[in-house]
Amino acid sequence: MMYWYGNGGGWMWPWMLVGNILFWLLIIIVAVLIFRAFAQRSHSGGHPNQGTPPPPGTPGHGSGAEQILSERYARGEIDEEEYQRRLATLRGSPSGPTQS
Known part of the structure; x- marks a missing residue:
């Protein structure tokens, strides 16, 4: 009774595989979003509108x-x-x- 490998445990590995894939996909997506946020902030100098020039006619x-x-x-x-x-x-x- 201690070892459950042969008694219906074969259906669990696909769910663990899907869970692992979703976990790493979530980690990668969060890392990309953080990287893009920092890259955009450093490109614009820290202010959201500083990277764009003012329209003509404005001070x-x-x-x-x-x-x-x-x-x-x-x-x-x-x-x-x-x-x-x-x-x-x-x-x-x-x-x-x-x-x-």
């Missing part, structure tokens, strides 16, 4: 220097005249005094 669109200049103007670090002068310099226009 911050343009070169990095123009964006920094716009941010400094918005914070009040520079006045409008200095902003216009530096913006003209960045865009390649003459930067002489403006005549209004």
Whole structure:
């Protein structure tokens, strides 16, 4: 009675095989999902929208220097005249005094 190998135990091995396959499939799927989440986060710099450029016409669109200049103007670090002068310099226009 101690050994049950010959008494109806032959039907259990297919279920153990299916269980093992499902277990390892679940482990692989979870590993792939974790890898993709970390790869996407490192590709975008940690922020979900940082990897995509802003649409045209929104603040911050343009070169990095123009964006920094716009941010400094918005914070009040520079006045409008200095902003216009530096913006003209960045865009390649003459930067002489403006005549209004």
